[in-house]
Amino acid sequence: GGGKMKERKAKGIKFLAIFLSAGLIPLILVALILGIYCTKLVDQEVGEGEVGKLKAAAYGLNEYFAYDVINNGYVDYDEYADHAYVESLQVADVELTLFKDDTRFLTSLKNADGTYNEGTKANADIYATVKAGNDYIGANVVIGGKKYFVYYTPIYADEAKTQFWGMAFAGVPMTVFEKAVNKAVNGIILIATISAVVLAVVLILVAMRFSKTINQIVKNVTLFSHGNIGEKEKITSVCKDFDEIGIALDILQEQLSGAVRVIKGTSGELGEAVIKMDGISADNADGATQISGVVEQLATTAQSMAESVQNANAAIINMGEAIDNIAASSDNVSDKSHQMSEDNEAALKDMREVFASNERSVEAISQINEQTAECTEAVSSIRHAADIIADIAGQTNLLALNASIEAARAGESGKGFAVVADNIRVLAEQSDRSVQDIAKSVTDVINKVQKCADMAGDAKGLMEEQQKLVQSVSTGMEQLSAKVSEVAEEITMVSDEVKNLNTAKESVLGSITELSAISEENAASAEEVSVTIENIANGIAGTKDESELMRVMSDNLSEKIQFFNE
Template sequence: MPDSVSSKNGIAGLSMLKLLMLFGLLPTLIVSCVLVIVSGTIISGSLSEQYDEQVDVIDAQFNTYVQQLYENVGESFFTKPDKDYTYVDSFKNENVELTVFIGDTRAMTSLKDSSGKRIEGTKASDEVIKTVIQSGKTYESKNATVNGEKYYVHYAPIKLNSGEIVGMTFAGKKASLIEDDIKVAIIKLIIAAVILAVIFVVVIYFMSKVIRKALELIANSLQKIASGDLESSIEIPSKIKENKKMVDALTNVQGMLSDSIGKVKSVTDDLSKGIDRVEASSSESASAAGQIENAVEELSSMAQHMAENVSNVNGNVSDMDVTVNDISEKITMLADNSDNMDRASSAAADCMQKVLSSNKISADAVESINKQILLTNESINKINDAITLIIGVASRTKLLSLNASIEAARAGEAGKGFAVVAQNISQLSEQSNDSAATIREIAAEMLENSSETVKLAEGIMETMSNEHQSINDAQNRFSELNDAIRDSIEKIKEIDTKTETLKSIGVEIVGSVEELSALSEENAARNQEVNGNISNIVVSIENIANNMSKMKKLKETLTDATSVFK
């Protein structure tokens, strides 16, 4: 899983520095361009109004001066050869040209042609003459052509105190000058915008480095957690409030994951020990069952041998009815057979005692298995508690991711980096939730297998209890058989001393032999039943071993799932 996470994180993309520079520089450039355009438009309009107002004011002053001069000196001041151009040339430093019209003809002006000669003796345009001289009104224009160039112009009539209009005054300023002023102003604005953009870029660069450093440290810490390292300390210095919240949240997530994984590993260790103990108990039970099976086979062989001896005794008794001469020999044979039966009965009693001991060992082993399985169930319940804790941690991590996404959305463009981190935390939460679900499924399967094993163990205990009762019954039968054999031996001794009562004793022997035969047949049937029960025990123990193998695989799967975490 860590490798897949690393490969996903290796996808190429914009760095935080480039992203912040891009989103910081583009708006700055756009705003700068808009400001330059808008400011250029405003400055152009403002300068145009300023030029127009300047021409109006100067022409008004000039008109008052000419009117007073005309009233005091007369027309000759403006038409004489040696004119005084001091006043009309006084506004040259402000780039304003002045002209005095006597009638509709230029009499005195500051305008000069390309040769440096003053432009005098020419007339104004018909439109100006009609508006100013004939109508007595002022004339203004921002696009008038004077001497082949565009001017801001203002014409005012020279009106005497008597009301007579004797001419007009002119004030004008070249329109090309405003274009130069606008260019200078725009260049200054562009320079200021570039300086501000550079300052803004430098500020963004250093701010983005500070933000990026904290985010890189957070991403590295998340990568360590994703790779299973829960021991490394998280120390990320940052003066940004949101980064501090993210670091605190990351530290809490690491702590909760470490506690949860530690509990899961502890439960896994306990489960492993329990499985080992159950496997050992299963091996001991299988060994004890094998011993019981061998003992039962030996007991069956002895019972068969006993049946053969009983058959021989029965034949000897029949021969006793045929010939009395062989009675001594037959009695000797009967005595030998009785001794053999006594030894066989004792051996059978010993085997039954061994069967009882083995049955007790098997019962104890099955009870131990049952206890171990119950301990395993408790361990599985602990695993479920740990899984619930992991799911709670994943839910809280998901909630933290959602809060981080909301904060990132509120932050707008500058919060996109936080949205990426929130998305990584969300993915980590989903991965934790999926792992917890997988562990819960494994625990459920283990609990189901363990329950089946408990049922099998209870069935084995019940079967062994029945076997114990059957073996006790068989032992009682062997005790009765032993008594009968001893009684037969005593009867044979009486026959040896009291031959006259041979027939009556023979009848008693026949009855005893018939009873012994019935007991032998019953003993053989019991042996077959015990043998079948032992086979069932072996099968049950094999099932327990198989279930233990499954539980061991589940334990290994759980160990592998948590081995990546330190």
């Protein structure tokens, strides 16, 4: 019973060996083919299916709406207030939405109460990605409390795609997307199961075909193992590989025979080599002791180097933080200097406008002075005319008085003339009073005109002084603007140098990190070498005993080699 059990075990082992040797390469090839096919199946089902469907829907919505925006000028999206516009473009389970910038204004998405999910904002990261000109694909994006697999694409208001207008959205609920993925996975599992069954059947058939030839090979190897290297059963040719195995067994038989002869010839030389090895072991023991001391020093040096590298790494990191702070401060100062330059330019512009306004004011005051002088001359002429009229009125009054006297002398015949003379006298007196009033008014006008001329002169003087001050300030502002521009350029250069320094810092930090890793590896290697040297020393210490054992083994080898029959 025990013999049959061993025989069945041997057959089982041989069958397993046949199965593995015949099926390993096909199994690997089939696994690779299945992996490639399954990957393509998932890509086709999910990529070309769900993602392709969403992309087509989003691009279709984008194309329709962008056409209206670009060609019909519907930049005022309030004219598209009807959600039926996007609902008419829906396909299957795909939801559609139009965004103006990051705000939903037309959508097929509805809230729990049945209202449209309009006026809400898109995710900030998604909006930034799409506004930069990229499409966005993502899963588990929450909209209105529900998760979606989404596709976003940008909408432009011009054909050159330089004026970003908004976004087109297409999405399906994650349950629909996961259903498609599960469908693909189930198909993969089914195909893999069928392929595995077919492969197993094929491997069994192949194993049965080659079992006879394998048994012949096993028999030859068994003969060799019993020392019968002169015997060999012929191997039945099944395929090129088994013919090569037969040739290899022939070569093995010849090599074993040669090896037996060589071993018999060299067994005596082994004893002499053992004697020499005793002397070499003593020398190796001394060398191992010296090497151990050197390795110990190397380990100490490596540990010290690792600590120094760590300290340098910490210093570089601190320096990097300082450089980052300097860079931030430099950027801040650069921004402020540029702002100061802009403010200074604006102030200089204002000063130039004030200077021009002052020049116009000085010219106006000069014209006022000229007109005041002309007015003074005209009033003086009026006063002169009034004086002449006053003289005439005085003379007329005297003449009227004389006429009255002469009329009185004439008696009745002079009464009419007396009345006329009296009226003339009254008119002369009225003319005299009017002339006095005119003279008084003219005097007031002259005084006021003179006062106005004095004030205009003072104003002109002040304006001229102000003009000089404005000119001086303007010159100073221009010089300051030039200095600020120079400072801004210098700060920009400093900022660039700081950035270069930061880049150099990063490079040094990377080198320090690599050096730290190398030093740690050196320290670890030194410790390992130290342990290895110690083991070697221990091994050398026991070499003497081993050499004696080898001498005994050499004698035994000479006896055992007689086992093989050539």
